[in-house]
Amino acid sequence: MRTIDLLGLSSPEWSATEEGLWTSQYGASIQFQSQTAGTLSLRFAKHYPESIWTLTVDGVDQEELIVPEQVLDLHLQADHQYQLTLNQWQSGQVAFWQGGLVIEDGAWSGDQNLQPIIDWQSSDYLTFVGDSIVAGEAMAGVNHDQHQPTQSFPSLVAKQLQLPLNRIAYGGTGLTNRAPFQEPRAIDALWQVGDGIARRRVHSSKVVVAYGINDANYGATDQEFAFGLRVYLLELVKRFHEAHFYLLTPWNGAFAAIVAAEVARFTSFTVVPAHEWGIQTRPYHPDGLAHQKIAAELVKILED
Structure with a gap:
């Protein structure tokens, strides 16, 4: 071998x-x-x-x-x-x-080498950043404890658009100090895959942002969320400076006005009104059918 x-x-x-x-x-x-x-x-x-x-x-x-x-x-x-x-x-x-x-x-052990499907150094990746829902966690199982990343909406959208997928998503994290897990912080995850371990840099012309879409960022106040979002958007632009960004609103409509106001500071952001989609959770995360619904909505937006 x-x-x-x-x-x-x-x-x-x-x-x-x-x-x-x-x-x-x-x-x-x-x-x-x-x-x-x-x-x-x-x-x-x-x-x-x-x-x-x-x-x-x-x-x-x-x-x-x-x-x-x-x-x-x-x-x-x-x-x-x-x-x-x-x-x-x-x-x-x-x-x-x-x-x-x-x-x-x-x-x-094969006679000929395995061949890469994607040239990661030159490909244009579709990037998704967020928390447990973006990671495809807790999508199935009687106890809602089975992860299915390949059936999550980031995977479905990337497959439909025939683009390679770049996923930066950690459960329980968020844009404020209200998130139950402060490690990794959202900004740190953009640059690292572990403490002190650099994340590979890949090119993305489209980045979808979906933080706190099922929990309104863990009860953060308007002021806390506005500050956390502003800092994070600046870092996103720094990390993916050639990309256009698609920012999903929480499903309950929380912070919609704040999102619109903060995004207005930039020319490279589109607000995605996810609160209009009627997504259901079971009890905290969407199942496979709901992920398919999210993917269908996003494909329509990303194809425009």
Whole structure:
């Protein structure tokens, strides 16, 4: 078996470190084209309990895989496009950010090298930034505890528009100090994938912003939200200075006037009235059908 360049096959949510390929993001993926049959073996830095991944073949989700120990072996056929996406593992949000999930290396037994589907250094990514809903958390399950990033609205929109996806989304975070998790802070997540670990820079001409759309930023006052939003918008423009931004309002209509006033300071923002869509939660997060509804609304706006 030959060692492969995992960074070249990975989505922007992964960064290369001395330990290996590091992520702190549900929805981070490895994507590639197989030319010959073979076995792909991924070796993790340690055992990550209840590590669940979705295997997608030629754009269709095929099965969920559980990594039993530290190695995941995938037996692949020739001439298919594969995507392996991290759904979840047994970790809290802050611990995930601090410790990450690390793939030490990958090996491939096929006669010809696996080929990247996306050239991450030159592609124009569709970027989504936000919290747990953008990450595709808690979309399914009797106890509302199953994540489905590949069926979340960012994934559905990117697939419909045939654009590669860049996702920056951490559950329980927000734009004010009212958010239950202050690590990572929204601004830090734009630049890092972990404490002191730089996030890869990719180009995006369109960025969708969806923070606090189901919770009105955890009861923040108008003043708190206005200040947090203003600081964050400035940082967004700094990070994606060539992009146009689409800012979703909370579903209950909270802060709509503040959003309009703050966005008016810029020429590169469009307010998306998500409070007009009638999105339902169960009880806090939308299910798969609601994500499809959100995606359909966004596609119409982003295609204009």
